[in-house]
Amino acid sequence: MQQLVKVKRNSSCGKAAECDEVLGQSIQPWDLAYVMAREKAGRFNLDETTKECFSLRNCLNGLHVLVQNLFGLCLERCEHVSPHELWSSRIVKMLLSHHADGIVGHIYFDFHPRQGKYNHCAHFTIQCASGRTGRLPIMALVFNFSHVGTNQTILTHTDVETVFHEFGHALHALLSATYFQHTSGTRTQLDFVEVPSTLLEYFAWDEKLMPQWALHTRNCRPVDKLVILALNESRTLHSALEIQQQAIYAMLDQEYHRNGPSSFCNIDHNASFRALHDKFASPLVWQDGTHWQCTFSHMINYGASYYSYLYSQVIAAHIWTKYFMHDPLSRSTGCKLKNGLLAHGGARTPHSLLAELLPTRNSHCKTTR
Numbered sequence: 001m002q003q004l005v006k007v008k009r010n011s012s013c014g015k016a017a018e019c020d021e022v023l024g025q026s027i028q029p030w031d032l033a034y035v036m037a038r039e040k041a042g043r044f045n046l047d048e049t050t051k052e053c054f055s056l057r058n059c060l061n062g063l064h065v066l067v068q069n070l071f072g073l074c075l076e077r078c079e080h081v082s083p084h085e086l087w088s089s090r091i092v093k094m095l096l097s098h099h100a101d102g103i104v105g106h107i108y109f110d111f112h113p114r115q116g117k118y119n120h121c122a123h124f125t126i127q128c129a130s131g132r133t134g135r136l137p138i139m140a141l142v143f144n145f146s147h148v149g150t151n152q153t154i155l156t157h158t159d160v161e162t163v164f165h166e167f168g169h170a171l172h173a174l175l176s177a178t179y180f181q182h183t184s185g186t187r188t189q190l191d192f193v194e195v196p197s198t199l200l201e202y203f204a205w206d207e208k209l210m211p212q213w214a215l216h217t218r219n220c221r222p223v224d225k226l227v228i229l230a231l232n233e234s235r236t237l238h239s240a241l242e243i244q245q246q247a248i249y250a251m252l253d254q255e256y257h258r259n260g261p262s263s264f265c266n267i268d269h270n271a272s273f274r275a276l277h278d279k280f281a282s283p284l285v286w287q288d289g290t291h292w293q294c295t296f297s298h299m300i301n302y303g304a305s306y307y308s309y310l311y312s313q314v315i316a317a318h319i320w321t322k323y324f325m326h327d328p329l330s331r332s333t334g335c336k337l338k339n340g341l342l343a344h345g346g347a348r349t350p351h352s353l354l355a356e357l358l359p360t361r362n363s364h365c366k367t368t369r
Contacts, residue, residue, distance in 0.1 A: 029284045029292070036238050037158075043237065044230040046157075053214040053223040054160050056111060056145065056153040060094075062160075062213030063167055066203055070334025071175070073098055078106070088114060096174050105129065105137035105174040111153065113144040120144070120297065121162050123169040123186075130181035137185065139170045152217065157231055161204045168200030169193075175338050176345040188346030190305040194312035195319075195350075196342060202320045205232055206328045243310070244280070250307035251276050252293065257304035264303070269293055318358050 027035050040046065064075040078093040086093070090112050096104040108126075113119065120142075127138040143162065145153055155163070172193075173185030186193050203209055207229075211222035255272045256264050273293055274286050293299060298306050319341075323333040340357050 027284075029287060029290070032284065036241075040234045040237050044234045046227070046230060046234065050223075050227055050231075051154050051156060052217045053227070054155045054157055055217050056155055058213050058215055058217075059155060059160050059163050060109075062204075062209065063164070065209065065212050066329075067096065067171075069329035070331065071338055072331065073104060090114075103136060105139065107170050107174070108138075108140040110140060110142045111145050113146055117144070118142055121166060123166050123173075125173055125185065128181035128184040128187065129173065129176045129178070130184065131177060131179040133181070135181065137173045137176065139173055141166045141170055154217070157204070161201050164200045164204040165197045168197030171200070172196040172342055172345070175342040177343040178345045178347045180347075183347040184345045186345070189350055190302065191308035191311055192315075192350035194308050195315050198309075198312040198316035199319055199337075202316070202324065203328060205235060207232070208328055246310050248276055248280055249296070249298075250310060251280070253299055253302065253304060253306035256299060261303075315354065315358075322358065 060075075067073040067075050074097050075094055076097070078095050081093045086108075088110065090110075092109040092111070094107050094109060096107065098104060110117075121144065122142050124140040124142065125137070126140055127135060129135060129137040141163075143159075143166070145155060145159055169186055176185040178184045207225070210228055211225075214223035215221065216223070252273055255276065256267065256269070270291060270293075277286050302308070319337075323336060324330070327333065336357070341353055344353060
């Protein structure tokens with residue numbers, strides 16, 4: 001079998017024996033994510049005990065700490081819930097509230113897999129906010145976490161990042177203050193909708209925020225600073241490969257939809273994918289007989305806009321650097337995020353919002369002849 005990617009030995013690998021297992025072996029495309037994760041864990045000594053700080057309970061507490069500091073809000077579990085409003089006994093209903101203004105909105109968290117359930121992670125708007133009618137927003141966040149510890153669900157840090165990402169979508173809807181419901185929250189331009197959620201991912205990594213919620217399940221001690229440092233160092237490992245793959249997916253999406261909706265049904269999907277795969281030098285050799293794109297629903301629900309994930313990373317990085325990098329829990333910057341971005345939903349154009357949030361050096365200069 002042809003060798004696709006060679007994983008190199010690293011002398012600092014904490015699990016040399018496991019690293020040896022993949023040396024010289026062929027890595028198929030469907031194995032790449034697993035091998036990358038294992039190499040990160042070995043190189044940065046992120047063993048199983050690290051995960052015990054990232055329980056689901058801790059992660060939810062992290063969301064509460066975040067909204068409390070940034071917006072003066074409280075995220076808490078609803079104790080009295082009618083069984084008729086829950087579609088599974090394991091659903092957790094939570095409310096976001098302000099001590100003076102009352103309830104802001106509700107979120108249903110659907111964390112665990114079950115037969116027949118949507119098998120990806122996503123957010124769904126059940127009810128949009130409306131300033132005209134006074135309706136409060138209701139969101140559902142869907143995950144599929146099955147990592148169960150001794151007495152609670154244990155997450156990987158990647159899972160934690162996913163929770164923060166989807167919660168970013170929820171905040172976009174919950175803090176929206178638009179007059180009409182059809183411009184509320186994520187009802188904005190599709191290539192801008194991932195900006196708040198991508199920005200929230202940064203908080204999942206932050207060294208100032210993490211010790212406030214990531215407590216060890218056995219002794220309640222905050223996550224060790226060395227672990228936080230190792231996690232952040234591991235964040236950039238393989239990042240070029242990940243960006244390259246995302247760029248190929250974005251170009252594939254454009255290829256599928258470049259001639260309108262009808263083109264999606266009238267092209268050879270595999271041939272188009274292979275042409276891009278080979279042209280842009282994917283590190284993995286094409287595998288005949290595979291149809292990866294058939295498992296990738298974003299090619300449908302993000303038709304011609306999948307590039308927005310990379311696009312949003314650039315915008316979110318600028319917002320984080322300008323406002324949050326040095327003081328991630330500042331109430332004043334939280335207010336700027338809320339009033340300058342989240343509150344407007346789709347009622348204002350992304351260009352106008354970003355022109356105020358991220359003014360360029362020449363943004364106020366007049367053009368002269």
